[in-house]
Amino acid sequence: MSRVNLIEKNSDSELVRQGEDGDFKNLFILDNIRDGVSLGLVQQLGGEQGLAKIFQVDLKRGVEDEEQVITLRNRYGANLPIIKELTPLWKLIVECLGDTMLQILIVAAIVSTILGIIENEGGWYEGLTIFLAIFLIIGITAGNNYAKERQFAKLQSKLDEGHVQVKRGGNIITINNKDIVVGDVLLFQLGDIFNVDGLYLHGSEVKIDESAMTGESDEMQKASVEVCLKDQKGKSPFLMSGTKVNEGTGIMLVLQVGDKTVQNEMKRLGESDNTPTPLQVKLEAVAETIGKVGVVVAILTFIILLVRLFIEYGTNDNLTFWEQFWHIDCLQKILKFFMIGVTIIVVAVPEGLPLAVTITLAFSVNKMKDEQNLVKTLASCEIMGGVNNICSDKTGTLTLNTMQVNTFFCQCVNYKDYQLPQIKNLQKDYLDLLAASNLYNSSAYPKKGINGKFEQIGNKTECALIEFCDMLGYQLSSYRPSDNILRVIPLNSKRKMMTSIVHHNDKIYLFSKGAPEMVLKKCSKFINSNGEEVKLTSQDINNMLQIIEDYASQALRTLGNAYKLLNYHLEYDFDSIPEEYLLNDLTLLNIAGIKDPVRPDVPSAIQQCYRSGIIVRMVTGDNINTAKAIARDCKILGSDNELHEYEAMEGSQFRQLTGGLNKVIKDGVEVQEVKNLLKFQEIAVHLKVLARATPEDKFILATGLKQLDNVIAVTGDGTNDAPALRKADVGFAMGITGTDVCKDAADIILLDDNFRSIITACKWGRNIYNCIRKFIQFQLTVNVVALFMSVLGAAVTKEAPLTSIQMLWVNLIMDTFASLALATEPPSDRLLNRKPYGKRESIVNSIMYRTVIGASIYQILILCFILFIPNSVFDFDESLDEEYEGRPIQRLTMFFQTFVLMQICNSISCRKLDEVSLNPFSGLFNNSLFWLINLIEVGVQYLLILFGDKFAVVCDLTAWQHIFCWIFALGGMIVAIFVRTLPSKWFNGINIFAEEEIEEEKLDETIASKLRRKSSVRIGSVLDDNHENKRSIQKRLSIYKE
Incomplete structure (x- = not known):
């Protein structure tokens, strides 16, 4: 949409007056540029020299000194990016209150409190406690979202940083983008993306890609005002923010900065997309299955409790059924059963499952930045875990990029x-x-x-x-x-x-x-x-x-x-x-x-890639002999001089043999494919070095590897590398030598231009998948045990073993606390000693089923033992039951204590996903947050037992009862070690969870979305508004299609 629809044209005299006052927005209205109105206005203002006079700037020397910089900044504004307004904490709290199940629970708690007060003085305890639990959940969740949103905003500010060269006081200096002022004389070159609006002064064969602003695919040739006044055909002196230098170098006069630029005007009009990452979409499918089971169990539990109550009323000889039914005590019991059912849904529907992805990504993205990986697209972090091919540049990535004339x-x-x-x-x-x-x-x-x-x-x-x-x-x-x-x-x-x-x-x-x-x-x-x-x-x-x-x-x-x-x-x-x-x-x-030494750590990194199941291919513009020599130094090629004919080849030969690219229509969309895919496949088996390669060759290589079902990462630093970076599953741009166009197309920016940083990204990508699997292991175990015991308890003992307040505490442990503890596990170098995750590999695999089934069976047996064992075994005090309406309080308190402690110990066991390490404590001290959260959980649990009383529906336990609770909990860890020794192939046939991709527009129709809240922070590529989120996420979703 052109800005002429936004700003009305003024008369020529008015335009001139605005220009003289330093208001140049009408210069950059697209229709004004096309119609020659903008050029005429510049002419009336005295051309380049006239504009320079307005700013009191000498075009040959630029802005004179810091004092003039401050003056110009104060008058025309600073060159600051538009920053998305962060959500205040109160709005995040309101958002949490939008959870359907929590709303129902709040209403039920209010009614329960009123009925309790009517019935007896202490009847308000349970209702008030449920209120406190709900608001505790809301407070922690909102606080977590608040912290994550600000963390992403901090990373966005890092992405906005860039440097340009300007003339100041006759010298050419490098400054931060944010330090540009109106009146600066700015130098630009091939690959730059303007973040200011300005006027072209002079240069060499400058051609600009203005498609982002105008929608026109043809490049626009730039010329000075003087040349354009003589011949306007196909030329323009106006340089708009958001456009890219496709050819040439030049100098411009800056006319608009900050929120006045064309690009930022468009940003204000646009709406940012919050698109889910591929792993979040996959987990929505898992959550849907769990949610459906949870709803069925909740309804079944409610019906069983209701039927048992009515049978009891029907067998009472003292009062008729209807006399009992219309008594306030009956209404209280039905309401309590209803709250238990709703609470089961709250616990069962894994609202924290997709949230765990965001927590993991937030943690990983921040740590990756410390290790020289600046992530632009969140999905790229996950996908790096499945990368099996890396197409790498040579200069600066494999080498030091410190050139010296050697001969x-x-x-x-x-x-x-x-x-x-x-x-x-x-x-x-x-x-x-x-x-x-x-x-x-x-x-x-x-x-x-x-x-x-x-x-x-x-x-x-x-x-x-x-x-x-x-x-x-x-x-x-x-x-x-x-x-x-x-x-x-x-x-x-x-x-x-x-x-x-x-x-x-x-x-x-x-x-x-x-x-x-x-x-x-x-x-x-x-x-x-x-x-x-x-x-x-x-x-x-x-x-x-x-x-x-x-x-x-x-x-x-x-x-x-x-x-x-x-x-x-x-x-x-x-x-x-x-x-x-x-x-x-x-x-x-x-x-x-010219010598450019290989980075000292590259050979070992390449060898690590091969051990990790990742093929490294070097794509370079150097001639074939240079490329071979460097590839040998890097250990991409072996020291043996005898190479397969396709192991190292030139781009022209590669292009000829593969036939280049062919455009085809698939599902109504035009896509490019390698013409001779069979020949490409034959070459790809051996190809390690592509010399004298053009960006087109790199694009063909990326296209063919994807056609062969590989997950690929591509590095680039030049403007012409952008198509290959976009084609790749993960595109890496060089942070030091990369052009703006290249960085714009990439998913991750290597701040140190070092190949070792790509290996780091692979490790973190695999760790993200691992963390989510650990969390799923834990959550599935809690769900299976809690749901089974709820139905069993209702059927056998006429009441749910866990009350609403207790289940809300369990929900806090299994959702928010567990996602923080397990989703922030640091990666181990051992992750790189196995192959990448396969495209079609299920997120819940046989190893996880083995862990969940083993832990669930053990926990159910122990809890049944506590629930049905005679009172004399653990010396349960029946005299306390009358104070709790006949509820076997000490037995159920021990049940509650054992259940929670078993989940805490199980979270330690769930940190292991394979048979390599049987010691559940190995590496535990690398994650201080995990320890802290577990200590908090144990501390709060004991406070509930010691002081919860009628608020938490618990009583004191004896020292021996506490000891047995811990014995049962720690026993689960011993069982987990034994279970891990069982062959995982025994569980290969189990496939409970359908992991088909849910279409994005249908995500809000899932059980989890309808019954639980949908956090705005939970999903989305929240980093870079300029990074073509829709294109990016569509590309990445295709990776996980079955």
Whole structure:
């Protein structure tokens, strides 16, 4: 929707007045831009210089000093992102009160309290206690949601951080996005995403993707106001926030920041999506099954208790049935039965199951950030647990990304690293050309520190060459920024070269650099040992290709420089010269071998991947020999020189053999598939290295691997990597070297650009699945035992063994406390010693069924023993029963105490999911929160027993009774160890829970959603509003489809 529908057009004079006052919103109305109104307004304001005058800024020097920065910020506002308003605590409390079952329970408690007061003075105890329990549940749940929402907001603020280069006081400096002010002269390059609105000043062949703002897929070419006034066709000087630089580099004047920008205006109009993660959707299906069983048991329990009551009334010889039925005591009992039924539903319907996912994700995302993984999409954390293929870049991910010139071929001499200073002795004219070629024809801005060392900022290969020139005595500041650069043809994945036309020493030069094979093809001459230009012969070319191959075999990145003297006048329109005409008949200056050492921890990380069932494939733009050498250093390839023909191959061959991509229609949607999938499958079995690869090759690789049912992670740092990152199940962008477009497309940002951080993400992804399974194990056991004993107790003893208040306390233990304790278990390195989770692997597996069945049988037997054993065994005091309306209070108190203690001990046993470790206490001290929660549960339980009295419907227990409660509880842990030794294959045939995916629009129709509250914090990718949540979640939901 264009903003012309939001803001009415004003008269020209009014527009000019607004512009003079610094209000430029009408400049960026889409219809105004298309109709030329915006361009006319800029012209009336005096063009670029007129706007600069309004801000009192010199376009060549930028904003002068900090004082002017403060003045401009105060006048036009700060460049702060729109922050989603956080939900206040009172609203979260109200949200919790929206729980249908809790509402019914509150009403029933009110009626129970009134009837109790009418009947006797102490009759209000139970009603008031239920009130307290309900509000305790609400308070803890709301507080938990409050903390999680603020934690996600803190992570969002981290995502909003970014850096740009601006001119301040004549110097180019790097600042935080939030420090940009109106009037700043800002430098941009390929891959940047604007977060401010501005006016294009000058640059080189800048093309912008404005589809996010305009909906138009065609790129928009940018030109200065002066050029656009002469020829508006297909060009515009206006740069809008939210748009992406697809080609070129340039400089802009910032006109709007913060909430005044086009992008933030759109954000205010849009609504954020709260979409469930795939694991949450799966768990909704599990919760649906449990919920249905719980409702049936609740109704059955209520009916049994009611029938038993009516049978008792019917057999009473003293009063008629109706005399008893209409007595207030009968109404109280029926209401109590009803509350027990409702409470069973509260306990049985696992409202905490999907909530546990959010708690686990919140915990994991925060910890992953500390380990250099900044998560943008919550679902990506879960999916990393199933990743079995990683397609990794080389530079900065597998290597240190600290480039240095290691060898240098020029004037027929091959200089090694220790010989490089000798190059200073070459002819001055040659050195001048060498320096001009590298310093003009680059975009990096490395900074030299006081200690003489450089901080590499920008393209690291360029930084290495700039540092090399500095060693030769030529400083970057003497060459850039400069008006001498007349045209720049930027590097892209197709041409693999960057070219600049420069006015240097009163001559017009063309300087070109890039992949040496490509540069050589454009050359007809080279500089010989005498510093003279001579014709390139086939023998010379073969010699140079051999040098390139030698450099590559040493794992060196190779780069060639060439030049040509152009016979044009300075005033000539160089942009009009066809690229093909310029790039020929060049003279080769040099071939550089640039070293980028492998990160020390990468080889061990790669080997860990193979042990974890993850295949690592390196995708690089380097030539095949360089790629092989680095892959061997990284342990991606073995040391054996004999490789399978498909183990390391070039992108062009890969593309040819697989046939590229083909568009097909599936379910009414156009998708891309690999044409020759059988050949791709044959290649994929062996492929480890893809050299001289283009972003298209990376996209084909990602597409084919997904077609073969793999779960893949892809790393990228360039703008053209965005399609592959979106195609991947999890896309990783480089936080240091990655472009804004790349980061926007990714799911996780590697803050340190380190491959080891991807392994960390895999470990946390597997841990998320583990934590949820631990929680399900625990909750299923509690549910099975509580539901079974409720029905059995009602049928045999004419009342439920656990009262409403006791079951609410159990609900608090099994939902909120357990989700906090079990869902925040830290990962173990042992998680990486097994294969990833399969796409179709059930979340409730045979190992879990074994644990649940074993624990449930033990607990049911123990509780039945307590419930039906003669009083003399545990010396139950029957004299106390009269005070509790004939309820066997000491027996049921011991029942309650044993039940709760068994759940606390069972939570310790449930921390183990396999047979590897039989010791339930191993690793327990790594999770202090688990200990704290369990101590709180034991402490509160004892307070209830000691002081609960009629409020909690309990009485004191003897010391021996307490001891036996603990013996029974700890016995469950011994049984759990024994059960873990049973073969899990005995339980393979059990499949109680249907885990089919529930459609998102039907989630609100489930039993769990209708009977329990639906927390707004419980679901959703709550991090990045800009991250195309719908596309992202649809992609990820497909991973878990059966």
